[in-house]
Amino acid sequence: MRAVVEAAVVTKRAADIETAADEGNLTALQEYLAKDIDVNTRTARGNTTALTFASFRGRTATVEILLEAGADVEAKDYDGLTALIIASQNGHTATAKLLLEKGEAVNEYGRTALMEASYESHVDIVKLLLEAGVEKETKDRRDGSTAFMLASGFGDHGTMTLLLDSGADKETRDASGGTALMNASFTGNPENLEFPFQLGAKIEDKDDFGTTALMAASQNGGFDAAEFLLEVGANKDVQDSDGKTPLIWASQQGHVNVVQLLLAAGADKEVKDNDGKTALDLASEFNGTALANFLRQSVNSLQLRPKNLTDNVVLEYPYFWDQGNELELLLPGPRGWICEGISRKF
Numbered sequence: 297m298r299a300v301v302e303a304a305v306v307t308k309r310a311a312d313i314e315t316a317a318d319e320g321n322l323t324a325l326q327e328y329l330a331k332d333i334d335v336n337t338r339t340a341r342g343n344t345t346a347l348t349f350a351s352f353r354g355r356t357a358t359v360e361i362l363l364e365a366g367a368d369v370e371a372k373d374y375d376g377l378t379a380l381i382i383a384s385q386n387g388h389t390a391t392a393k394l395l396l397e398k399g400e401a402v403n404e405y406g407r408t409a410l411m412e413a414s415y416e417s418h419v420d421i422v423k424l425l426l427e428a429g430v431e432k433e434t435k436d437r438r439d440g441s442t443a444f445m446l447a448s449g450f451g452d453h454g455t456m457t458l459l460l461d462s463g464a465d466k467e468t469r470d471a472s473g474g475t476a477l478m479n480a481s482f483t484g485n486p487e488n489l490e491f492p493f494q495l496g497a498k499i500e501d502k503d504d505f506g507t508t509a510l511m512a513a514s515q516n517g518g519f520d521a522a523e524f525l526l527e528v529g530a531n532k533d534v535q536d537s538d539g540k541t542p543l544i545w546a547s548q549q550g551h552v553n554v555v556q557l558l559l560a561a562g563a564d565k566e567v568k569d570n571d572g573k574t575a576l577d578l579a580s581e582f583n584g585t586a587l588a589n590f591l592r593q594s595v596n597s598l599q600l601r602p603k604n605l606t607d608n609v610v611l612e613y614p615y616f617w618d619q620g621n622e623l624e625l626l627l628p629g630p631r632g633w634i635c636e637g638i639s640r641k642f
Contacts, residue, residue, distance in 0.1 A: 313337070317346035317362065320355040325362075335365045344373045351379035351395065354388030359395065369398040384409035384425070387418040396428055406437035414447040419454045426462045433465060440471030448488050449479030456491055466495050473503035481509040481525065484518025489525070499530050506536030514542035514558065517551035522558070532563040539569035547575035548582050555579075
């Protein structure tokens with residue numbers, strides 16, 4: 297019974313110091329620390345420490361007090377993240393700078409503070425970390441991504457430029473053989489897509505599965521990315537290791553706007569994959585008759601007109617308005633527009 301009571305007291309003290317750190321209550325925090333409460337005690341709330349919470353909130357003064365009291369800068373939360381990684385994730389430059397003086401950290405997945413800051417486009421923190429000389433080519437243990445690859449897919453032009461100027465390898469590949477250009481294509485970031493291309497990225501490079509940049513954009517419905525890649529000459533009928541083309545992938549995944557784009561560019565809809573299936577076969581199998589009907593038509597004759605968003609309606613996915621023998625196709629178009637297909641009989 298005594299052990300249970302003592303454990304409850306410890307838990308309560310940990311919760312008190314964590315709350316003070318979370319809220320930035322410096323007076324309460326110093327009072328708790330004066331009572332010899334272990335600054336590294338963890339609570340049941342996420343198995344975290346006071347330092348973790350203060351770093352998440354960007355409370356630099358609180359972090360400084362905790363570090364002076366002996367807080368463990370290498371302590372990890374339930375996701376394996378240290379205080380430095382958390383501060384970098386959330387864009388708290390001053391907090392990250394203070395923690396960086398105590399050393400760089402890598403989480404259990406091999407993700408570093410530089411990777412997280414690059415992923416989130418926190419340019420000031422990326423610059424801070426690079427100036428401190430952190431390792432640039434560390435790879436995520438799960439997929440082999442580096443900071444530059446994460447920036448190409450999810451970050452921005454400024455982050456990519458900083459990394460390259462510091463000597464980051466633009467030719468690096470992830471665990472599946474993917475490139476920065478493929479990353480940008482898959483996430484559909486047209487600005488980041490243009491950057492690696494300007495640096496000499498090869499548009500027809502393939503990963504270990506035979507996927508090209510255009511194929512990645514088509515798989516994920518990246519209209520702008522697919523449009524850019526077609527404009528610079530990407531092979532629209534290239535096949536991966538399963539025999540699938542960009543058109544087959546877009547049809548299978550139900551990305552009607554990309555299907556229309558590829559067909560308008562002259563993609564061959566009769567190509568078969570290794571299982572002998574065409575884009576039409578997979579459209580029927582995975583997305584019902586509506587998309588299949590769309591593929592059967594001469595897409596070039598389907599008139600599309602831009603339509604402003606009204607009534608706060610945002611169309612995120614293709615939508616078919618079925619009215620018997622007539623089918624009206626609504627597509628989520630590029631740059632925030634909706635394209636409305638003219639009703640026609642199939």
